[in-house]
Amino acid sequence: MTRQGVSEVLTTTRSHLLVSALRLSFFTIAWNGVVGVAALVVSVMDGSLALGGFALSALLDSSASALLVWRFTKEQRDPTAAEALERRAQSGIALAMLLVGLYIGQQAVRALVGGSHPEASAFGVGLAAMSLVVLPLLARMKLRLASRLRSAALRGDGILTLAAGVLAAITLTALLLDSAFTWWWADPVAALFIATALVVEAARLSLRHRFG
Numbered sequence: 001m002t003r004q005g006v007s008e009v010l011t012t013t014r015s016h017l018l019v020s021a022l023r024l025s026f027f028t029i030a031w032n033g034v035v036g037v038a039a040l041v042v043s044v045m046d047g048s049l050a051l052g053g054f055a056l057s058a059l060l061d062s063s064a065s066a067l068l069v070w071r072f073t074k075e076q077r078d079p080t081a082a083e084a085l086e087r088r089a090q091s092g093i094a095l096a097m098l099l100v101g102l103y104i105g106q107q108a109v110r111a112l113v114g115g116s117h118p119e120a121s122a123f124g125v126g127l128a129a130m131s132l133v134v135l136p137l138l139a140r141m142k143l144r145l146a147s148r149l150r151s152a153a154l155r156g157d158g159i160l161t162l163a164a165g166v167l168a169a170i171t172l173t174a175l176l177l178d179s180a181f182t183w184w185w186a187d188p189v190a191a192l193f194i195a196t197a198l199v200v201e202a203a204r205l206s207l208r209h210r211f212g
Helices: 003-046 049-077 079-114 122-149 152-181 186-211
Strands: none
Touching: 003 049, 003 122, 003 152, 049 079, 049 122, 049 152, 049 186, 079 152, 079 186, 122 152, 152 186
């Protein structure tokens, strides 16, 4: 096969991978958008910081996926701009993670100091349980695709989706512990863990952005 033929095959393959990346991103926007808004409403009604932290992380993941839709759509139109778009997407995702992590951490500390007592609802438990099933599978597909595309931004989004799945498990555990044993502190402690995880991952993504 000639060099031109190899180049055409590689271009076609990457085009197919970009379509797959866009599909995963659109699904993430839809799923985490709906679940995140619902969880946020329930967290306000129940006073659950852990559920609120999970809701914000889900909405953050949805926003990150929206950035990736922009990034991959732009590459489809102009492949030469891919590297610059990749770095801008990484930077935006890292900043959003940091801001959400700091906010959740502040609220968690306030709840621990003030002795906040949230209430666990069946709907909140159901949202966390559904996400625990869907998000790890979605993250796995993103990470595999990120490796093939060599996209650090998609990898960061995949890690964010995986983190949201882990946070769903933490949130579910906290809600069940509070409901079964009235361990009110389990909720803000879980929220503090969520905040720490987001800040640490934001720092890692920023370092990858700076040093490649």
